[in-house]
Amino acid sequence: MSNRPRLTLHVPVPKVRPGDRPDFSHVAVPAADAMRRPDVLDAEPGLRDMPYGLIRVLDEGGRAVGAWNPRLDPALLRRGLRAMVLTRAFDTRMFQAHRQGKTSFFMTSTGEEALGAATSMVLGREDMCFPTYRIVSYLMARDYPLLDMVNQIYSNAADPLKGRQLPILYSAREYGFYSLSGNVGSRFGHAVGWAMASAYKGDDRIAISFIGEGTTAEGDFHEALTFASVYRAPVILCITNNQWAISSFQGIAGGEETTFAARAIGYGLPGLRVDGNDFLAVHAATQWAAERARSNGGATLIEFVTYRAAGHSTSDDPGRYRPADEAAHWPLGDPVLRLKAHLVACGEWSEQQHEALESECREAVRAAAKQGEAVGTLGQSKPDTREMFEDVYKQPDWRIVEQRRELGC
Amino acid sequence: MATMNMVRAINSALDVMLARDPDVLIFGEDVGYFGGVFRATDGLAEKHGLTRCFDAPISEGGIVATAIGMGAYGLRPVVEIQFADYILPAYDQLVSEAARLRYRSGGEFWSPITVRSPYGGGIFGGQTHSSSPEAIFAHVSGLKTVIPSNPFDAKGLLIAAIEDDDPVIFLEPKRIYNGPFDGRFDRPVGTWAQHPASEVPDGHYTVPLGKAATVRAGAAVTVLAYGTMVHVALSAVEESGIDAEVIDLRSIVPLDLDAILHSVRRTRRCVVVHEASRFAGFGGELSSLVQERCFYHLEAPIERVAGWDTPYPHAFERDYFVGPARIIAAMQRTLKG
Ligand SMILES: Cc1ncc(C[n+]2csc(CCOP(=O)(O)OP(=O)(O)O)c2C)c(N)n1
Numbered sequence: 001m002s003n004r005p006r007l008t009l010h011v012p013v014p015k016v017r018p019g020d021r022p023d024f025s026h027v028a029v030p031a032a033d034a035m036r037r038p039d040v041l042d043a044e045p046g047l048r049d050m051p052y053g054l055i056r057v058l059d060e061g062g063r064a065v066g067a068w069n070p071r072l073d074p075a076l077l078r079r080g081l082r083a084m085v086l087t088r089a090f091d092t093r094m095f096q097a098h099r100q101g102k103t104s105f106f107m108t109s110t111g112e113e114a115l116g117a118a119t120s121m122v123l124g125r126e127d128m129c130f131p132t133y134r135i136v137s138y139l140m141a142r143d144y145p146l147l148d149m150v151n152q153i154y155s156n157a158a159d160p161l162k163g164r165q166l167p168i169l170y171s172a173r174e175y176g177f178y179s180l181s182g183n184v185g186s187r188f189g190h191a192v193g194w195a196m197a198s199a200y201k202g203d204d205r206i207a208i209s210f211i212g213e214g215t216t217a218e219g220d221f222h223e224a225l226t227f228a229s230v231y232r233a234p235v236i237l238c239i240t241n242n243q244w245a246i247s248s249f250q251g252i253a254g255g256e257e258t259t260f261a262a263r264a265i266g267y268g269l270p271g272l273r274v275d276g277n278d279f280l281a282v283h284a285a286t287q288w289a290a291e292r293a294r295s296n297g298g299a300t301l302i303e304f305v306t307y308r309a310a311g312h313s314t315s316d317d318p319g320r321y322r323p324a325d326e327a328a329h330w331p332l333g334d335p336v337l338r339l340k341a342h343l344v345a346c347g348e349w350s351e352q353q354h355e356a357l358e359s360e361c362r363e364a365v366r367a368a369a370k371q372g373e374a375v376g377t378l379g380q381s382k383p384d385t386r387e388m389f390e391d392v393y394k395q396p397d398w399r400i401v402e403q404r405r406e407l408g409c
Numbered sequence: 410m411a412t413m414n415m416v417r418a419i420n421s422a423l424d425v426m427l428a429r430d431p432d433v434l435i436f437g438e439d440v441g442y443f444g445g446v447f448r449a450t451d452g453l454a455e456k457h458g459l460t461r462c463f464d465a466p467i468s469e470g471g472i473v474a475t476a477i478g479m480g481a482y483g484l485r486p487v488v489e490i491q492f493a494d495y496i497l498p499a500y501d502q503l504v505s506e507a508a509r510l511r512y513r514s515g516g517e518f519w520s521p522i523t524v525r526s527p528y529g530g531g532i533f534g535g536q537t538h539s540s541s542p543e544a545i546f547a548h549v550s551g552l553k554t555v556i557p558s559n560p561f562d563a564k565g566l567l568i569a570a571i572e573d574d575d576p577v578i579f580l581e582p583k584r585i586y587n588g589p590f591d592g593r594f595d596r597p598v599g600t601w602a603q604h605p606a607s608e609v610p611d612g613h614y615t616v617p618l619g620k621a622a623t624v625r626a627g628a629a630v631t632v633l634a635y636g637t638m639v640h641v642a643l644s645a646v647e648e649s650g651i652d653a654e655v656i657d658l659r660s661i662v663p664l665d666l667d668a669i670l671h672s673v674r675r676t677r678r679c680v681v682v683h684e685a686s687r688f689a690g691f692g693g694e695l696s697s698l699v700q701e702r703c704f705y706h707l708e709a710p711i712e713r714v715a716g717w718d719t720p721y722p723h724a725f726e727r728d729y730f731v732g733p734a735r736i737i738a739a740m741q742r743t744l745k746g
Contacts, residue, residue, distance in 0.1 A: 009460045165536065182536060246438070
């Protein structure tokens with residue numbers, strides 16, 4: 001034996017647990033104007049500082065500052081705000097609906113609404129989003145019918161996905177929103193392939209893809225980055241770092257020693273690290289990456305730093321593994337309140353208008369929920385049982401035909 | 410002795426093995442501080458220490474690959490895959506590595522890992538929280554596949570799996586974690602406390618792998634089942650009044666062929682039941698074995714009752730899930746034959 005100390009196995013642990021005082025001292029919050037904005041076609045070796053900074057636009061006073069200020073039209077900002085407020089109203093109502101036994105499962109995106117809303121407004125209808133289950137604000141920003149969502153969540157006779165899919169795992173091709181699945185990560189590479197196909201065809205469509213920081217541990221993430229880099233695919237690869245993957249803090253995904261944006265460096269891709277609760281910063285960074293992709297500059301990896309303010313899903317109780325009041329201490333604040341404050345600071349919004357927006361959204365959601373309930377909630381109403389057997393193949397084979405007959409449908 | 414549901418029995422098996430063997434360790438997604446999404450590892454990290462039961466990155470391939478490496482070093486890792494539907498990213502590691510390491514190294518290396526995973530439907534979990542993938546493991550030479558149907562067996566089989574020197578896939582029917590669900594969605598599910606198999610010894614014991622249990626003796630027809638379907642079959646037998654013999658296979662690899670043949674040669678009829686979809690399911694193997702070895706004893710064609718050949722559907726779960734009615738109809742067909 002040498003006289004070195006014996007080996008020990010390192011297992012990461014978060015700084016605080018239930019009952020402790022929340023501590024985000026590891027989350028550095030630089031000034032809103034601290035980051036330079038490189039040219040969208042700068043070569044990757046000149047961008048290697050970017051993954052370690054934090055792109056922000058909104059300062060403490062709600063002003064838009066710095067090189068990344070996208071100088072957006074207030075009307076566009078109000079639309080973004082509406083998508084976020086609508087998302088929150090929808091989440092609140094449908095979470096309740098689950099608690100009332102109207103469906104089997106639900107997930108909210110509370111605190112992360114800026115990510116889908118802002119990116120959705122950068123990408124076009126012809127582009128394709130490969131979402132996670134927490135990117136519903138992407139659809140909200142495109143006025144996807146609330147009733148279709150409610151019917152999907154209730155798996156009722158009017159469910160656009162024909163009763164086949166778990167609640168919230170939407171698919172909305174017309175809206176540039178790829179089919180969701182319950183297994184995490186497995187579509188990250190699809191986005192790269194979709195983008196490669198656009199390049200192959202000589203089109204100008206791009207793809208955007210999302211993955212949770214927890215899921216960056218999957219091989220799918222690393223495979224997608226390799227292909228995106230090798231083929232310079234016109235794709236924006238986004239990590240939503242909301243600090244938690246069910247009960248596991250981001251250190252379990254490898255966030256203790258480095259940033260998730262810095263994963264890009266090993267693949268020769270630009271990596272941007274962005275304040276995910278700052279609608280303007282999310283918009284600006286996405287715009288940068290979209291420009292690069294559309295100009296044949298290839299893929300960008302973006303880490304959106306945010307916080308999952310609610311439980312993982314209706315099956316989760318975050319009070320079991322993190323301080324109950326942690327969300328209130330999150331240093332990057334709340335995305336809805338920050339955009340609202342900005343619009344108010346610009347003289348483009350008021351408390352009264354905000355209240356009116358909130359009640360308008362609540363009312364729209366209430367009306368959709370009622371309409372969906374009139375069709376039926378889970379178990380009260382379902383699509384024709386034949387739908388269970390459709391679309392397994394384009395044309396059913398004898399097995400399906402026989403089994404459908406056996407079930408009498 | 411204590412009264413335990415299946416989750417507690419599994420927790421107790423893990424607790425016993427952590428205490429007994431310093432080479433046993435547990436990891437998987439959310440299994441550490443939180444104790445697992447189904448609470449199977451509740452309290453174990455606190456009791457046995459952070460390096461004995463810890464959280465893993467969301468990487469099923471990584472979990473199984475590192476477990477294999479630890480196993481090759483001499484540990485006995487017990488890993489959890491949060492839902493059996495998510496075991497597929499680890500399939501290559503299980504098939505190409507865990508299953509063949511002993512064989513290809515001429516016995517130089519082996520890895521005695523246990524991979525626990527909740528499986529099966531009946532919880533409105535949709536396509537990715539309901540599937541029954543046992544056949545894809547049974548097909549692989551070098552893997553063992555174990556499926557308990559009650560708390561007593563769950564603990565004894567899990568300890569046997571951990572102590573086994575080969576890699577074991579341990580599939581836990583999550584629908585019966587908290588009570589012996591019998592396929593009747595219109596009635597409340599009883600709790601395990603009313604079931605004799607909820608009496609579980611506190612300490613170490615094993616239920617050997619490869620030994621089926623006759624859970625009901627009968628003379629008219631043999632029903633082969635495992636996991637949740639054991640309870641559905643028993644309920645079908647009770648409702649129909651058919652004097653069926655119900656055999657709980659408990660492990661599908663190794664398979665207790667003697668118990669199966671012995672029963673079918675007496676009853677001369679056989680119904681095979683599983684939740685997994687029918688085509689190329691494990692029922693096909695059971696049916697072939699019985700046909701090959703009991704052909705001259707059989708009075709009727711062997712029947713298979715299984716899930717439909719579709720992905721697991723959300724709204725149609727109760728049309729998909731094999732219930733007592735379909736088992737009764739199959740038993741009746743064999744009795745007419
Ligand atoms: C392949 C696969 N493994 C495990 C799971 C179970 N699971 C569902 S969500 C989740 C956590 C995901 O965390 P993260 O990627 O950080 O996304 P977040 O939920 O925080 O948005 C896990 C482990 C799954 N759905 N798919």
